[in-house]
Amino acid sequence: MIPSNLTPIPELYVSYESAQKLKVEAADLVSWDLTPRQICDLELLMNGGFNPLKGFLTRADYDSVLKDMRLADGTLWPMPITLDVSEAFAAGLEEGQDIALRDQEGVILATMTVTDNWTPDKSHEATAVFGADDDAHPAVNYLHNQAGKVYLGGPITGIQQPVHYDFKGRRDTPNELRAFFRKMGWRRVVAFQTRNPLHRAHQELTFRAAKEAQANLLIHPVVGMTKPGDVDHFTRVRCYEAVLDKYPLSTTTMSLLNLAMRMAGPREALWHALIRANHGCTHFIVGRDHAGPGKNSQGVDFYGPYEAQDMVRKYQDEIGIEMVDFKHMVYVQERAQYEPADEIEEGVTVLNISGTELRRRLAEGLEIPEWFSFPEVVAELRRTRPPRSKQGFTVFFTGFSGSGKSTIANALMVKLMEMGGRPVTLLDGDIVRKNLSSELGFSKEHRDLNIRRIGYVASEITKNGGIALCAPIAPYAATRRAVREEIEQFGAFLEVHVATSLEECERRDRKGLYKLAREGKIKEFTGISDPYDVPENPELRVETENVDVDNCAHQVILKLESMGLIAG
Numbered sequence: 369m370i371p372s373n374l375t376p377i378p379e380l381y382v383s384y385e386s387a388q389k390l391k392v393e394a395a396d397l398v399s400w401d402l403t404p405r406q407i408c409d410l411e412l413l414m415n416g417g418f419n420p421l422k423g424f425l426t427r428a429d430y431d432s433v434l435k436d437m438r439l440a441d442g443t444l445w446p447m448p449i450t451l452d453v454s455e456a457f458a459a460g461l462e463e464g465q466d467i468a469l470r471d472q473e474g475v476i477l478a479t480m481t482v483t484d485n486w487t488p489d490k491s492h493e494a495t496a497v498f499g500a501d502d503d504a505h506p507a508v509n510y511l512h513n514q515a516g517k518v519y520l521g522g523p524i525t526g527i528q529q530p531v532h533y534d535f536k537g538r539r540d541t542p543n544e545l546r547a548f549f550r551k552m553g554w555r556r557v558v559a560f561q562t563r564n565p566l567h568r569a570h571q572e573l574t575f576r577a578a579k580e581a582q583a584n585l586l587i588h589p590v591v592g593m594t595k596p597g598d599v600d601h602f603t604r605v606r607c608y609e610a611v612l613d614k615y616p617l618s619t620t621t622m623s624l625l626n627l628a629m630r631m632a633g634p635r636e637a638l639w640h641a642l643i644r645a646n647h648g649c650t651h652f653i654v655g656r657d658h659a660g661p662g663k664n665s666q667g668v669d670f671y672g673p674y675e676a677q678d679m680v681r682k683y684q685d686e687i688g689i690e691m692v693d694f695k696h697m698v699y700v701q702e703r704a705q706y707e708p709a710d711e712i713e714e715g716v717t718v719l720n721i722s723g724t725e726l727r728r729r730l731a732e733g734l735e736i737p738e739w740f741s742f743p744e745v746v747a748e749l750r751r752t753r754p755p756r757s758k759q760g761f762t763v764f765f766t767g768f769s770g771s772g773k774s775t776i777a778n779a780l781m782v783k784l785m786e787m788g789g790r791p792v793t794l795l796d797g798d799i800v801r802k803n804l805s806s807e808l809g810f811s812k813e814h815r816d817l818n819i820r821r822i823g824y825v826a827s828e829i830t831k832n833g834g835i836a837l838c839a840p841i842a843p844y845a846a847t848r849r850a851v852r853e854e855i856e857q858f859g860a861f862l863e864v865h866v867a868t869s870l871e872e873c874e875r876r877d878r879k880g881l882y883k884l885a886r887e888g889k890i891k892e893f894t895g896i897s898d899p900y901d902v903p904e905n906p907e908l909r910v911e912t913e914n915v916d917v918d919n920c921a922h923q924v925i926l927k928l929e930s931m932g933l934i935a936g
């Protein structure tokens with residue numbers, strides 16, 4: 369049971385004087401540069417947000433969390449908080465060795481005594497924690513494609529908090545929030561977790577939840593890492609600030625939580641409840657499909673809509689936080705007000721705008737009515753999400769060498785430049801290899817690096833409202849997917865498979881490379897001696913045999929029009 373909000377929660381920080389000493393001593397330690405997700409985890413470990421954890425999970429705790437949602441000593445804890453590192457880094461460590469944990473600029477945040485060092489079975493972890501070993505789940509995808517191969521476990525000695533330059537005044541540690549609640553005399557506090565902008569329905573439901581629980585309200589948005597594709601936290605916080613003004617004075621406050629979400633549905637809901645209890649909250653709102661990651665690769669939801677609520681209800685007494693049902697609020701036109709959907713009689717006109725519909729209206733620059741959201745919130749969203757026809761985007765051609773990618777991309781570039789409006793950049797395979805990637809060869813590692821560099825440049829172009837046309841072979845599906853994810857944070861990503869068959873490319877053999885590859889004079893040649901993953905669901909597949917280049921480029925233009933990316 370977590371201490372009531374009248375008492376402080378244990379932190380892992382040492383005193384200021386000890387921290388200064390440790391910083392100097394740590395200069396001799398081996399350093400691990402933390403990933404963005406690990407920085408989020410470390411912050412909550414150190415400030416007590418992840419109480420009762422004292423460090424990254426040991427192997428015994430990890431096994432037990434996977435199996436029973438409990439630490440080895442039986443304490444409830446549903447989420448494996450692990451320090452994943454590379455094999456090379458782990459190989460150099462001895463048991464009991466202290467290491468320095470540093471942020472991405474090299475600033476020391478903590479030291480850790482490495483008591484455990486093991487190679488986890490990630491497929492098993494995926495199934496145990498997320499319910500399926502399916503890369504369509506963002507955390508499973510992270511586990512397999514981003515996390516290091518080895519886990520380190522052991523206690524943490526906290527030196528200093530990670531630095532945040534944004535919204536400093538809105539960030540609170542659990543103890544700062546507890547102190548605030550004490551000062552304000554808030555004995556009952558209901559927390560609302562969110563990773564989305566709030567609209568009128570949310571304001572209504574949270575205010576109603578607080579009234580029902582006879583509690584004050586804490587809007588507690590996640591600003592660490594959320595689901596790829598979410599509205600960025602800068603925009604969201606400006607939106608939340610606008611909504612905060614709509615609550616009666618001194619009933620409600622907002623604090624930002626630097627959590628890295630896993631989108632693990634029921635387990636995540638339980639984890640969220642524990643974190644809120646640590647922050648001194650007595651009640652926690654859980655809705656339908658809390659922290660749901662969407663659909664799996666078979667198109668089926670990963671979790672049932674009420675699994676998260678059932679889970680939190682089951683453990684609420686053990687945690688010491690009471691679950692409050694999230695009421696689905698809808699707008700009743702006749703009465704011009706929001707009411708819970710399950711309390712409405714038949715025959716009245718109920719209005720609702722789904723998340724998908726909202727995104728469509730923003731994307732197409734259509735009206736968003738005042739009954740749905742506050743004008744200040746809509747204005748903020750419009751600022752960051754201009755209509756699609758004004759956003760940047762990336763067209764990513766992929767296909768065999770000689771398939772016609774560059775030729776089509778060049779034709780497309782000219783057509784787009786004729787239309788005008790946005791700057792266009794062509795990142796052709798050959799051009800990139802002359803400039804950006806001149807030192808790279810064609811091993812899997814080098815190809816991945818090459819594609820990631822192209823993806824990075826394209827994402828910057830897209831973010832800044834330009835059009836990036838990429839035309840590398842990009843033979844690996846996982847790398848293409850990573851690039852897609854990076855770019856989709858900022859704008860549309862259109863994958864075009866230039867589906868010229870290998871036989872045809874070889875027959876054309878414009879550069880004479882296939883001949884050399886067949887003779888073994890070029891090694892690792894895509895299609896001959898190196899693999900090519902055919903895109904399964906590209907936005908567009910173009911056949912080039914018996915179709916001229918102009919027509920192929922025109923097909924892309926039509927697709928862009930149908931996606932609303934260029935005005936018709």
Ligand code: PPS
Pocket residue numbers: 768769770771774797798801810814815816818819839840841842843879881890891892893894898
């Ligand atoms: S990758 O796999 O996406 O990084 O390749 P990419 O950057 O597009 O570079 C492909 C061009 O390099 C030439 N080339 C080879 N291609 C494939 N395999 C091997 N081993 C190889 N060696 C040289 C080839 O001309 C490719 O150009 P395109 O324009 O695709 O024909």
